[in-house]
Amino acid sequence: MRQNPQTAGRLRPVDLARRHGLSTQAVRNYEAAGILPAAGRTPHGYRTYTALHAHALDAFLALVPGHGHGTATAIMRAVNRDEPEEAFRLIDESHAQLLEDRRTLHAVERALRDLGPGAGPAPGDASGPGDMFVGALAGKLGIRPATLRTWERAGLVTPRRDPRTGYRVYTGADVRDAGLAHQLRRGGYRLDRIAPLIAQVRAAGGLEPLAAALHDWHARLAARGRAMLAGAAELDACLRDRDCDGPGRPPGAPGPRVA
Structure with missing residues (x-):
């Protein structure tokens, strides 16, 4: 200098x-x-x-x-x-915080390993043991109900409506998708990047679409x-x-x- x-x-x-x-x-x-x-x-x-x-x-x-x-x-x-x-x-x-982010990534990977082509009921199934209302699901994830409604507008979850009460009902597949969205949000992914990943997982019945995202996440933490x-x-x-x-x-x- x-x-x-x-x-x-x-x-x-x-x-x-x-x-x-x-x-x-x-x-x-x-x-x-x-x-x-x-x-x-x-x-x-x-x-x-x-x-x-x-x-x-x-x-x-x-x-x-x-x-x-x-x-x-x-x-x-x-x-x-x-x-x-x-x-x-x-x-x-x-x-x-970096350590917590690493743990979050590993939790996502564990969650994905547990998912299979037929994991969870289909979104259009009738009420089942895995169904949850908005408050219960928000509490399970530690987020606000308003966040779930935002995710619904972004296409991350697709709850049906109870015909008698009009309340949102989240099936097992919705709970799974909300859990994935929550983990990916904690990993720093925007909603517009999460939506196509979840859509591809639903359509393909597999987890390959998330492989590149997880690799990128590992690289960013490193x-x-x-x-x-x-x-x-x-x-x-x-x-x-x-x-x-x-x-x-x-x-x-x-x-x-x-x-």
Whole structure:
């Protein structure tokens, strides 16, 4: 990274921006959001940054792919408040969510293995032991009844109506489809991507249409895990830089040289 030759050891906004192909306004926005420590100022009021700011920006941009923008922002704010325990807690929560997503994927795969060409009664069958009303099914899945009605409009479930009460009745096949939709939604799939998968499973009586989706899901979880490792490495470098330089260094004071 190039330094301002007139302020040895200090960096201009453009120096940080060029490092990652950002605009200088983006750098200022990151500072305003608390992602970067407060900048120092020249006697004329111009912002000056140091290696600590450069490492903070490196860490934030590396954290985003694995943790998301919001969590990465919260992590860096905690670091800049000199609250590393809070930053570690946020990272732990993110890893716990990744583990839960892996468990969700495995649950989907187990559910799919249990499905066969004739699994569950056909949607047009008469009432049977697997039939459920909307409230019971919503409770079983831990969602709101309104969510099931949204899924119905999207074609994910096709409940019939009880001829006497007019209530929606979900057959065993509907319960299965709702369970698959719920798991795929938790995996990050949009309704417009889930609907054709469930439709193909119904029509084909098999699970092949979901093979590509599951493969993609595995790949996305692996990419998140790898990104978390990369983010951890950059954050560790940022924290070591702060430890060596001292957490109480006044903003704008000369910091370590940046290659």
